[in-house]
Amino acid sequence: MTYRDLRRFVASALAGLTIGLVAATAMPALAHGFYDQCNTNTAYSLGIWTRSQARSFALVGRYEGYHWGGGCWDNDNVDDQPGDPVQTEGTHGEGGDCSGFTFKSWGLKNSETTSGYHYWPRMHRVHGPFVAAEFKAGLGPDVNTVAKPSAIYMDAFASSGHIGMIYSTTSTANTDNIIEAKSEASGTGLWSRTYRGDGAYGGVRRGGGCGWDGTCS
């Protein structure tokens, strides 16, 4: 190989490197999906988990994506894989869906039958065993129904097709500020909602656990 050939090789390799970097950075979704940045490491058993901690954790998900059946998100305030087909899990986009987002924020155990609490870091890929209708029914050992007038921050309102958690209550028009994974178009965010008075929605409360309601034995 002559010096001139070497220069050509290096120049073309640099061009290829640039193209490769750009393509791989711009189109990860097409080849991999956001999921590939996530992990399935061992879950952390939760000791204390307060409503305040759960709320702060949930807020990290604001402005991230929504993905049907999904369960991991980063915290760059951008849906890194927008425009996924709705009601389709296979494209592995960013964000939880409404029940997955609630499951992780509440730190529930990934079991329909065994009680306990786990911490799932935001990049941990897990949806949990419950869909919105099961939350509404209070299914599982650590999910209970609660009278809607009694619902406070980080309790949830669930219908047969959706669930959102109470973030705060500040509206002078008497709505609730709800944090929820809403839809592919809306993403995950904080919105004023009227679920409390909506007959389709019921109140849902995480089963106690150390710290949740201010008590630890």
Place this chain on the structure above:
Amino acid sequence: MSDRFSFSSRKRKPTLRNEGQMRKPKIVALGLAVGLVFGFVGAWSVGPALSEGTERSIAETLQVHHKQPSLVDRSKPLELVYDTICPWDEEAFMKNVASECKPTGDIFVRSEGSEVLQVYTLNPVEGTPFLTATLPSEVTSHSFTYFAEVRDEGSGSELVRIPDDPRTFHRAFPLDDSFDVMLENPKAFDQPDATVVRGSWGGEMSQFGLTGGNESGLDGPSAFGFDTDGSLVVLDQVNGRLIDFNLLGGVDGAVTIDHSGSLGDLAVGSDGVRYVMDDSARADARVVALTPEGHSLVTAAPPALLPEKMSIVDGKLFILDAIRGSWSAAMDGGEVVVTEMRSNGLPLETAQRTAVLDKMNLSGAGNPGELVAWADANEAKFALVDGTRVIRSWRVSSERQIGEIQLALISDGALLVVLRTWNDTNSAFEILRLSDSELLDHRVVETGDWAQSSVLGRFELNTRGELFQLRSSPDGFSIVRFDFGGGK
């Protein structure tokens, strides 16, 4: 030139040229391939780490939420509550390091007519994120303004002022001689006077967009408004359009809009300008001012932390903020307004002020400048305010839970209110028309909220005093009308 000349001179060497022409593509291809492989591998292995390193989050700062009481019982102690939300530190949590976030703060209160700021310490409520302070009855004997400063004693780095705009204060007005209404458990629904728009779900011209399903709920058209001739305009954001109806309720056409498809809101000015709010969390929330033909005049971020409703007063667009609990001016005839006013009251239109003065015997009581509305689960309160004075007020309570105030405005010299009441088994909207001393009209209507719409966008009043309600059901979308007489 010299390079080209030099290259040209090299081509005169036939042997080298032939070898070079054969080998050059191979070398280039090999180089490109090697580069592409390293590029992809490098980006995929290092990319996520780079992304992690440069990420930022709104959740990194202390947030303080406060529901301002706005309308208070005169000369009674008043507890103010501040809800603190500390930033999430995953790394510290994983290392089992206790959170250093320990909010504390003070409230600074100024009574009407006083230049003195009284300071009250906010005390933490054990086991909760709440800070509270109780203002004594002397404070609530007059209207007063206040703000709070909350800091994170743990890190010592945060100082949050509430309200966050240093030019503004929260305001509270004491109520005494209000006109009170008690709502009984409703026994039956009142039917609308007419159904003016009806259509099935879908994307055709005479249909309305519906989206969602399991794990996201159902979203239908967000909101509606009235064009300059009184005809209806519907924000069909799922299909990315504004649908225009004629005065007979038939479809007159549609204008395509740039919209995420997320829920939003719509307000139409008397000049025909249409303000469309797109409230997607994936993109920054925005309000776009459009001509009736759909040409964009201006796009701006709504002056709200959590936009809840848009309303137009004397041609100016106001936006209600659910977190601040206040109205802010946003646009005027398609021009962005530099927001200076944040008030818990919505200004009255000029025509309304005149009608109120005529019909409510307000001579000498004051000049009604704004309508303040406030509700919790037990009571909804409304007051006409002149600066710092309440000149008329109303209280509405119910045997059931009180839900949201969908609409509160002055129409034809009376207060028109639409609010939700509910219990465990059903929910209804109750429409009230109130003079200063009489319940003029009361109707109980179906909620028709099978699909989600703009949170406070289900009712609108036109200039003829007709009230319209947006409804949805599994069968489709409709807008119904209730006639009350009088004009807006």
